[in-house]
Amino acid sequence: MGLYDRYLALRLRYSDADLPETVAVIVTERDLLEAGAYRTLERFFDWAVEFGVTQIAVYVSVLDTEVVDTIRTELRNVDAPRELAVRGPDDDEQADAPVLVSIGLGGKHEFATAVRGLAEDVDAGELAPEDIDEAAIERELVFPVQPDLVVKTGAERLSDFMIWQSVYSELYFTDVNWRDFRRRDYLRALRDYQNRQRRFGR
Secondary structure, X not given: OOHHHHHHHHHHXXXXXXXXXXXXXXXXXXXXXOOOHHHHHHHHHHHHHHOOOOEEEEEEEOOOHHHHHHHHHHHHOXXXXXXXXXXXXXXXXXXXXXXXXXXXXXXHHHHHHHHHHHHHHHHOXXXXXXXXXXXXXHHHOOOXXXXXXXXXXXXXXXXXXXXXXXXXXXXXXXXXXXXXXXXXXXXXXXXXXXOOOOOOOO
């Protein structure tokens, strides 16, 4: 670890400002095709746990559904410091783990699927329309996680992901590509988070 990394780490640890408890990172199918991408993911998990994160969410956007099985297999073989759950776009079962990985087709698709599920419940007489609220929608999402901090590498956009979940999150964008994402880049994201005043939509 370099001198600059140690400096950032000390600033974070001795600051009175809070660190995020739930962190999400958005990566793309293309990111995971780069050499060393999964090793970067393992290191990211370790960094997050080192600085107090209790839950980690990874959202992988895919354009080609034919690669989902391959990506799912690779992700399930990732060495995570805590229990890991991986869900694909067609997986129905709910998952509960400190490290959550979603392979999906985007936030619009996820939200449309959630609404369709609620409509089917109403049609089957299992749910009254007046009982549809925010909690009901969240139960239908791939992962009902509300991150404190969302990190997006490579570009300043969310890539159609986490439309619902990130509404009150702090967003951090870096032009560093995922393959080159380093510990210092994560520490900079945490430092930026500490310097913000969260408003939760207010």
